Amino acid sequence: MEEFHKVRRLPPYVFEQVNRLKASARSRGADIVDLGMGNPDLPTPQAIVDKLCDVVRDPRTHRYSASRGIPGLRRAQAAYYARRFGVKLDPETQVVATLGSKEGFANMAQAITAPGDVVMCPNPTYPIHAFGFIMSGGVIRSMQAEPDDGFIPALERAVRHSIPKPLALILNYPSNPTACVASLDFYKDVVAFARKNDIIILSDLAYAEIYFDGNPPPSVLEVPGAMDVAVEFTSMSKTFSMPGWRMGFAVGNERLVAALARVKSYLDYGAFTPIQVAAAAALNSDGAEIEEVRSVYHRRRDVLVEAFGRAGWHVPPPPATMFAWAPIPEPFRPLGSLEFSKLLVEKAEVAVAPGVGFGEHGDDYVRIALVENEHRIRQAARSIKRFLVSAEKTLDNVIPLAARR
Ligand SMILES: Cc1ncc(COP(=O)(O)O)c(C=O)c1O
Secondary structure (H helix, E strand, C coil), X not given: CCCCHXXXXXXXXXXXXXXXXXXXXXXXXXCCEECCCCCCCCCCCHHHHHHHHHHHCCHHHHCCCCCCCCHHHHHHHHHHHHHHHCCCCCCCCCEEEECHHHHHHHHHHHHHCCCCCEEEEECCCCCHHHHHHHHCCCEEEEECCCCCCCHHHHHHHHHHHCCCCCCEEEECCCCCCCCCCCCHHHHHHHHHHHHHHCCEEEEECCCXXXXXXXXXXXXXXXXXXXXXXXXXXXXXXXXXXXXHHCCEEEEECHHHHHHHHHHHHHHCCCCCHHHHHHHHHHHHCCCHHHHHHHHHHHHHHHHHHHHHHHCCCCCXXXXXXXXXXXXXXXXXXXXXXXXXXXXXXXHHCEECEEHHHHCHHHCCEEEEECCCCHXXXXXXXXXXXXXXXXXXXXXXXXXXXXXXX
């Protein structure tokens, strides 16, 4: 039987191959340090858990909830945007709660895409950015992920050479997987371009609060006029270590927010009310929990960069996110990121995410997630050091001479 139309467009998850190796190594008793998936390991702050437990005792909260979010939650998100970014949002028309930002993003794609619509998407990027649109019948035009001087010229080329003209541009800063951050000046240029060319901006700001060295990333909505063209997605998953709770938001342009809310009203009844109430309390809190989460990732980042560096693997320090985007050490680069990641599991007992899983332009890199504690990150660095030293002597067995530079 032939595969279904949509399923045929979803390639097998590259990360699955590393996961399988990891599982089989563990079943043989190996102690794998897992820096692969971006699944936060920190517990949700106790005050948020306590709030959930209090609210869940009230049977009135057990009914279907509100698909676009209870009013108190939407107000809390609007207040957060006002405090953090100086952006004023109407909680009635410019805020919708989502079941995690991933769901929000995918259903926004569903809401706005006609078959064949062209969407400009960074490569490499978090897979839902491209596949949300592919599943909705759209077509992807890959864009550079770095927000540098080449970005606007690339945008101009994309618009000039795409028929039909692109519907939307996806931005994701701080970026998963590259950890690139964008400045407000960059957003100003992109918003001006989008307004002039009538292009929708979808900004994924999932890592709004996971930043280091005192540089909070801006929101695209801080740019005057951005509200005419942009919608932005945020997530409670990383900010408050609530990945399993499934709570996120889309905010911004009223027409886009209304389109998402309309589609969602057919699909879901909203998150469980106690989750929404606890999420509102988290957003309304004084920010101490966010600071704590951020400082844990900061310390882990510093340990990673220092310990891996001493092991002989230079990893540029990420300015934000919970990821390091690490160039594959030179002698191994011809292997590509998937084979190198497999080798790391088998020979160094360390799991990372192969860069190619985020797009073809990620194949010279692996993504290292800061989801194990400092002690375990040091342990990973020690075994990588042993692996790199021994591989130097035995490299010919690993990489055919012909493939080496
Ligand atoms: C860039 C980016 N966007 C969205 C998400 C999904 O977050 P959520 O848990 O809110 O669905 C992730 C999760 O890793 C992410 O890295």
